[in-house]
Amino acid sequence: MKFWLLKAAGTLEDEELILENSVITIGWAEFPDLSGIKNEVQVKKIMLEKYPGMKEEHSSAWAGEIHAFITKIKKGDLVAVPLKTRSEILIGKVTGEYEYRQLSNFISHIRSLRWLKTLPKGDFEEEYDIDLSSPETLSLIEERPEKLSGLTEIKTLGNLVEELNFALEDLNSLKERLLELTYRLAGTEEISEVRKIAAEMEKMLKEK
Structure with a gap:
């Protein structure tokens, strides 16, 4: 499993x-179907x-990125996609091969994936020592496999239900304690x- 940084999202739409x-x-939606590349x-x-006037270094770099997107990204690889309209970055797991499908004027060369989570850009840059302002559109993030496995952890429905039950129990307990303090307050x-009672109630609420 590899981890890729892909900085191509286009407009808000x-x-x-x-x-x-x-x-x-x-990107590069103006290019035809590249399946046979x-x-x-x-x-x-x-x-x-x-673009006949394109500089040699630019054409070589961009051609390499497009080729990597089509052939080097594999099913099961992770991809981080920084959003341009929000200070967040999306993490997804690739599930499909290259496809040519016109979704917008910017989107036609695609890979299917399953979105896993969203992270703040600042946290992501610090955690993976990445500079999101670098010029590359597609690059490989070198990281330990055990660290990458944490990105793929998704809580099951059972886990979520269990956590919700614990949260509800805490709320019921808080409600009972607040009612007890309210009765004490009314009786003095x-x-x-x-x-003293008001300070105790304030402390309980702040802890929650």
Whole structure:
């Protein structure tokens, strides 16, 4: 399992589309179906036919990224996609091979995936020592397998129900304690006791 950083999301509408359709894209929607591509040279040829004035270093780098998106990303790999319209980054697990499917003017070269979670960009940069302002669209994140396995952990319905039950028990316990203090408060006129009870109630609420 590899971990990729893919900085291609387009507009707010495009970001909504990749979320709704559970896909990632490399962009370059103006290019035709690339399913038959065998190597970077073929990608570069298509690119230079479309943009004959493109600089050599740019065409080589971008052709390499497109080729990697089509052939090097494998099912089961993890992908981090920074959103341009929010300070968040999406984490997903790839479930499909390359497809050519027109979803918008920006999205046509796609890979299917299952979205796992959302992380704040700052936390992600610090955790994985990544600079999201780097120029690469697609790059490999080097990380230990055991650390990556934490990204794929999804709580089961049973886990969620159990946690919800614990939370409800805590709320019921809090309700009972607050009612007891309310009765005590109603039964006293001493200012010192009122202050003591009020402070105790405030402390309980802050802890929750």
